[in-house]
Amino acid sequence: xxxxxxxxxxxxxxxxxxxxxxxxxxxxxxxxxxxxxxxxxxxxxxxxxxxxxxxxxxxxxxxxxxxxxxxxxxxxxxxxxxxxxxxxxxxxxxxxxxxxxxxxxxxxxxxxxxxxxxxxxxxxxxxxxxxxxxxxxxxxxxxxxxxxxxxxxxxxxxxxxxxxxxxxxxxxxxxxxxxxxxxxxxxxxxxxxxxxxxxxxxxxxxxxxxxxxxxxxxxxxxxxxxxxxxxxxxxxxxxxxxxxxxxxxxxxxxxxxxxxxxxxxxxxxxxxxxxxxxxxxxxxxxxxxxxxxxxxxxxxxxxxxxxxxxxxxxxxxxxxxxxxxxxxxxxxxxxxxxxxxxxxxxxxxxxxxxxxxxxxxxxxxxxxxxxxxxxxxxxxxxxxxxxxxxxxxxxxxxxxxxxxxxxxxxxxxxxxxxxxxxxxxxxxxxxxxxxxxxxxxxxxxxxxxxxxxxxxxxxxxxxxxxxxxxxxx
Numbered sequence: 001x002x003x004x005x006x007x008x009x010x011x012x013x014x015x016x017x018x019x020x021x022x023x024x025x026x027x028x029x030x031x032x033x034x035x036x037x038x039x040x041x042x043x044x045x046x047x048x049x050x051x052x053x054x055x056x057x058x059x060x061x062x063x064x065x066x067x068x069x070x071x072x073x074x075x076x077x078x079x080x081x082x083x084x085x086x087x088x089x090x091x092x093x094x095x096x097x098x099x100x101x102x103x104x105x106x107x108x109x110x111x112x113x114x115x116x117x118x119x120x121x122x123x124x125x126x127x128x129x130x131x132x133x134x135x136x137x138x139x140x141x142x143x144x145x146x147x148x149x150x151x152x153x154x155x156x157x158x159x160x161x162x163x164x165x166x167x168x169x170x171x172x173x174x175x176x177x178x179x180x181x182x183x184x185x186x187x188x189x190x191x192x193x194x195x196x197x198x199x200x201x202x203x204x205x206x207x208x209x210x211x212x213x214x215x216x217x218x219x220x221x222x223x224x225x226x227x228x229x230x231x232x233x234x235x236x237x238x239x240x241x242x243x244x245x246x247x248x249x250x251x252x253x254x255x256x257x258x259x260x261x262x263x264x265x266x267x268x269x270x271x272x273x274x275x276x277x278x279x280x281x282x283x284x285x286x287x288x289x290x291x292x293x294x295x296x297x298x299x300x301x302x303x304x305x306x307x308x309x310x311x312x313x314x315x316x317x318x319x320x321x322x323x324x325x326x327x328x329x330x331x332x333x334x335x336x337x338x339x340x341x342x343x344x345x346x347x348x349x350x351x352x353x354x355x356x357x358x359x360x361x362x363x364x365x366x367x368x369x370x371x372x373x374x375x376x377x378x379x380x381x382x383x384x385x386x387x388x389x390x391x392x393x394x395x396x397x398x399x400x401x402x403x404x405x406x407x408x409x410x411x412x413x414x415x416x417x418x419x420x421x422x423x424x425x426x427x428x429x430x431x432x433x434x435x436x437x438x439x440x441x442x443x444x445x446x447x448x449x450x451x452x453x454x455x456x457x458x459x460x461x462x463x464x465x466x467x468x469x470x471x472x473x
Contacts, residue, residue: 021061022088022147029140036132043132044111051104058100065093080206087149095146098356102261102363103139109367109473110254138164145266151195151205154270159188165263173250183233183243190230197223211278224282234267238298241321248317253370260320261363265355268327275335283336295328296435303442312379312450316365323358327351329432333423343423350419357412361401368398375463384453390463393471395454402447407440
């Protein structure tokens with residue numbers, strides 16, 4: 001059950017530092033969204049300001065949470081259940097900082113693809129006019145998800161997130177975006193039905209209040225099942241993953257980076273809040289083992305599909321399916337009855353570190369792949385021979401991301417998997433430990449394939465020049 005946190009009214013003149021930071025993290029991207037609608041392609045000029053301001057605000061928030069602890073902000077001084085509360089603790093602050101870093105880096109990378117002004121005779125295209133509003137909308141929605149303490153507020157946030165994500169995917173493939181939209185809408189409908197059932201049963205949607213009211217009875221089980229199913233669809237957990245590889249593989253590189261690095265984490269984050277803060281009494285041994293089984297299937301199936309893929313972006317997209325599976329191993333290691341065990345804290349930390357490390361690595365991979373495609377004109381793995389000599393900085397970035405995804409030291413991926421493995425061995429759950437070890441070997445197989453081609457000594461074909469600044473990102 002969640003611990004109560006200090007309550008603060010929304011009075012920025014008299015309030016502490018924390019409310020100012022979290023409010024600005026929500027308001028600034030929304031103002032950028034409105035400005036981008038008016039400015040069109042000129043909205044690219046907003047990105048340097050956003051890249052400086054948003055990470056600074058997020059870091060400010062993280063430092064204050066570390067020093068002063070978690071806090072709650074009641075919007076309009078109306079306390080739940082009548083009002084809506086924003087809540088920030090260590091996990092949400094860390095995810096807000098991850099969002100700020102990845103969105104800032106991706107936005108700076110995108111300025112060359114969607115510039116404020118084109119060359120002579122270059123007319124404004126639909127992509128240039130729509131990318132920036134969608135990008136800022138996605139940024140705002142992510143921040144709302146990670147700071148909300150109300151189930152309906154979370155629904156509104158993930159709907160805005162879905163609209164923006166589908167729009168960004170459509171810039172690459174309309175067919176893939178339509179498939180994504182169908183899956184996302186079905187997931188949203190299931191989630192909303194669960195929210196309605198909980199409100200009818202308990203009269204509140206505030207996470208802290210629900211945690212004190214939840215009873216193990218049929219209506220609660222039905223609501224929990226609907227919400228979980230809807231969020232699993234949005235997270236693309238195997239076998240509900242069919243929309244992810246086409247959407248992520250066909251989207252423009254910056255869109256793929258935020259879709260894989262951030263968007264799928266939003267629905268996972270809500271799942272974590274539900275089952276670890278609100279619904280622990282419902283987390284039976286059968287349920288937590290079922291979640292782990294789905295995660296294990298995702299690791300194995302996603303890895304096999306990545307091994308079989310012939311295009312670089314599809315390898316990375318199927319890798320996302322596999323890597324997301326690790327996140328669901330925290331349920332048997334830290335959820336339900338295991339939450340009281342001494343190994344639970346390590347498993348919980350390992351799962352959250354994996355979410356952050358995966359976000360950073362996957363964004364780096366998609367951006368690196370985008371530069372290689374831009375230089376080569378395609379992303380066939382067979383055509384990558386010698387690209388390491390032509391784009392050493394980009395290849396180095398791809399290699400660092402691969403090290404993290406394979407779980408090799410001293411990367412963040414290694415730290416996460418080590419913590420999860422330690423918890424699995426300590427708790428005697430050797431099956432999940434074996435799956436993690438096998439997943440690391442399979443990751444090495446599907447990532448060494450493109451790396452081997454990149455470091456081939458063959459001279460690459462004639463390449464388009466890529467600026468060093470974009471490679472540094």
